[in-house]
Amino acid sequence: MTQLDLNLLVALDVLLEEQSVGGAARRLHLSEPAMSRTLGRIRRALGDPVLVRAGRRMVPTPHALAVRAEVSAVVERARALFAPGRDVDLRTVERTFTILGHDTVAAACGAALLRRAAAEAPGVRIRFLAESHVDVPFLREGTADLEVGVVDTVAPEVHVEALHEDRMVAVVRPGHPLFAAFGGGDDDPTYGSYYGESSSYGDSSFGGSYGDSPDVTDFLFPDVDRAGSLIGPLQAWLVIVVLALIAGCVAAQRGQFARAVGAELSPERFPDAAGDPAERAEGPRFQRLKERIRLEQHAPLVMYHEKRPFCGAGVAYETWVLAVELRPDETKKEQLPLNNRAVLERIRPLLEQLRLPSEFAGHTVRDRLRWLEIDECVFLPAEGLRRREEAPYHPGAFEEHRARAVEEGAEKRRHFLRIRVGGWEEELVVTVFVRVHTQGRMLMLEIAPHVLLPVREDFKDADRAAHNYRHNNVLGKAAWAVARVPGSAARSLATLGRGVGYVWKLLTGGYAGALPDGPALSVRELGSMDEGSTFQEMDAYRYLRSVQDRVAHGVLTALAESGYQTGEFVQKIVNISSGGVHVEGGVHGSTFAAGKYATASSGTAGAGVASQKGSGSNGNG
Structure with missing residues (x-):
């Protein structure tokens, strides 16, 4: 007969209790590999797997x-066999x-114990451990x-002794x-023997509802004396009601x-500026504010802040400046006076020609260049004004400033x-600001293009979103509102914070007596998208190139x-898109081209104008 290792019985007992190699290893203070080898020995000794894997856990075999x-x-008898048999001195x-x-055990018996x-045993310490809601074998684990x-528990190593028996009684209305489900009735003798007549039952100090299983009315109309046992259900109902109210508020706001x-903001109510409500x-006060805004928006006199001179015009599109020296042309007999007004008077007719359609197209051309707008404006700093009304917006003041500003x-x-x-x-609004100035036999040309991009898609889709919501069914509206409940609190707090911050700025900013200032923000610019579509970019480039x-x-x-002479000007002009600008040679036999690898030549050999080449750096010579 093969010699048996009785230590395997202790290991087998722990493995069957834990049903886990790792748990048994911890109980026996062994490593998991050592415990796995012990399990292998037990399997060979019994001729049975003992523990098999079922999913992510181990389960014992039938044997x-x-x-x-x-x-x-x-194992328990072996432990008792080796236990000391002599009396213990406490x-x-x-x-x-x-x-x-x-807790009642400690309260009732703790002090006396x-x-x-x-x-009797001064070296003994007693520790009370509260019951756990999880079924854990505290006794078997030690x-x-x-x-x-x-x-x-029915484990053989746990000794159980009955101390007291208690009888549970259920009380119902x-x-x-x-x-009725258990076969009782109002006239049942058991019912009467326990609770007496219905009058004494109704006069009980515990109120008119008994039992450990409250019905729906117990949750909706709880007794004050029993409110402690209904805190959980009431909290759940309260949370549901609050969430429903939030969803209702979100739906009402969207509606x-x-x-x-x-209705109020529909396109039909705003057919034109005159139809504006x-x-x-x-x-x-409202009319005065409206007239002030209209005046400052459309007046040719612009009061600006030095950091934001072109506020409202859009995004700057590569502003460029060039200066050329006014050198007399030796082929000309004399030089005529050249001032700023004279240069502008040459530019304006050429720009107005952009409004004319092709002679073969008739009046069906819808190119937006046909409605090109040309005017003159004067920029004045807002610093120095004491009151907004002192700004010189009347026509006479503008003419005076224009006459002085055009040459100075x-x-x-x-x-x-x-x-x-x-x-x-x-x-899509393209605005080009052109300034010409002559000084010290030099001509300076400043061009400041700006592009105001279209409004964002969410503004454009407002009518579509409102239409879809109005024509959606009740289930769709409810689902939309419920989906936005989790983030509604954060959005509400953010909106409230912005409102409080705005009110605080109004109260503490001292705006009532503030000095006039140039525009700080443009609502139209704030609502613009970051970039336009391909067609819009093509049109913006075409407008800028033409102008x-x-x-x-x-x-x-x-x-x-x-x-x-025009040669230096030809060499220095730079297109804003760095592509090149070409001007036809119809001006007294001259021609030029500017840009990378651009060339220009005159078709008249006797005009005395040499062939010119654009420089390799955008024609900037």
Whole structure:
């Protein structure tokens, strides 16, 4: 007979209890590989796998389940066999005993037990451990030495002794479905013997509802004396009601938005500027503010802030400046006076020609250049004004500033020729500001193009979103509102924070007596998208290219007609897109081209104009 290792019984007992190699290794203070080798020895000795894997856990085999109780009994008898048989002197024992039980056990027996232990076993410490809602074998694991309560374990190593029996009684109201389900009735003698007549039952100090299983009315209308047991259900109902109210508020806000966009803010109510409801609004303060805004938006006199001179015009499109020396042309008999006004008068007719359609197209051409706008404006700094009303917006003041600014070439007061093209139904606006200045036999040309891109897609889709919401069914609206409930709190707090911040700025900013200032923000710019579509970019480039070509042609014409050389100007002009500008050679036999690898030559050999080449750096010589 093969010699048996009785230590395998202890390992087998722990493995069947833990049903895990790792747990058994921890109980026996072994490593997992050592425990795995021990399991292999047990399998060979029994001729059975003992533990097999089922999913992510180990389960005992039928044979292991059959011998489990016997293995535990043998191990327990072996432990008792080797236990010391002599009497124990309690006064010399030093140990901590852990008692597991309900709080009432410690309250009822704790004081007396501690007094007796202090008198008979002063070295013994007693620790009370509260019951856990999780079924954990504290006794078998050694966490507790004694458990007082409802012990339902059948393990052979756990000794169970009955201390007290208690009888559970369920109390329900008359006619409760639970009472009828168990065969009882209002006239049942058991019911009457326990609770007496219905009058005494109704006069009980516990109110008119009993039992551990409250019905729906107990949740909706709880008794004050029993409110503690219903805190959980009430909290759940409260959370549901709050979430429903939030979803209702979100849906109501969306509905109000849809109605406002579909009615008050519909395109039909704004056919043109005259049909704007603000034109018919009452209130002198509102009308005064409206007239002030309209005046400053459309007046040719622009009061600006030095950091934001072109606020509202859009994104700057590579502003460029060049200066050329006015050298007399030796082929001309004399030089005519050349001032800023003369140059502008040469540019303006060429720009106006952009409005004319092709002679073969008739009047069906819809190119937005046909509605090109040309005017003059004067920029004045807002610094120095004490009141907004002191700004010189009346026509006489503008004419005076224009006459002085067009020739003086000052830094703060600047005169510009403004060319504006509004494409895509005024969504894509291209504005070019042109300034010409002559000083010290030098001609300076400043061109500041700006592009105002279309409004963002979410603004354009407002009518579509409102229409879809109004025509959606109730289920769709409810689903939309419920999906936005989680983020509604953060959005509400953010909106509230912005409102509080705005009010705080109004109260503490001192705006009532603030000095006038130039515009800080443009609502139209704030609502613009970051980049336009391919077609819109193509149109913006075409508008800019056309305007810049005509401006350059006009300056060249003014130079040639006044008897000055044009070669330096041809070499220095730079297209804003770095592609090159070409002006036809119809000005007294001259021609030029600017840009990378651009060339220009005159077709008249006797004109005395040599062939010219653009420089390799965008023609900037």
